[in-house]
């Protein structure tokens with residue numbers, strides 16, 4: 066796997082479902098957003114089926130699997146229920162994320178190092194079913210080495226702390242977080258892991274991360290869906306794509 070290959074953009078459509086669910090009806094439809102994202106150049110669609118179904122629903126996953134022409138990255142907690150659903154649908158990729166009911170969003174990375182045995186057993190059937198298994202973790206060498214040992218093919222680094230520090234004007238913290246992600250992208254790549262990054266990315270924060278040669282995919286949702294209110298989803302995605310390509314040089 067060479068560094069600096071094409072950088073893919075995965076568009077997370079969870080928050081189209083958040084708006085739909087605010088009224089309990091059928092609109093706006095996340096599937097329609099996914100099709101428009103495909104047309105606008107998304108390389109994949111990401112959807113997180115949370116245990117409490119607060120945004121994406123089981124039927125959304127079914128319809129995405131039936132309709133998408135780009136790969137689906139299915140985000141899920143490491144529970145038996147979610148494993149059963151993933152094994153039924155066999156999406157292109159499964160991203161294992163930590164989940165707490167009381168959190169507003171996925172606040173931290175998965176604690177792989179402390180749960181190595183359980184997670185190794187948990188992901189084995191998913192790998193056997195042909196899913197690429199990704200683990201959402203902090204830029205922490207212990208977690209990356211553990212993700213490698215349990216047999217994950219992909220890691221996704223949590224960029225939330227970097228993005229929060231940027232938008233709150235804590236630039237020393239931001240730069241330290243960015244440096245940690247840079248170093249850990251290179252480390253993970255040297256182990257043969259494919260590196261993705263996601264969470265909280267915006268037009269202002271995307272370029273330094275997109276410039277890491279080892280990063281193969283960015284997963285971006287909340288900001289793009291918000292920006293789509295003002296620009297439309299196609300133009301919002303096209304601008305993100307342009308910034309990523311510019312950073313990649």
Ligand code: PXP
Pocket residue numbers: 077079113140160162170171201221262263264265266284285286287288
């Ligand atoms: N990647 C992972 C693993 C996530 O859990 C999320 C949020 O659901 C994202 C990327 C996208 O984050 P955001 O919506 O903040 O862009």
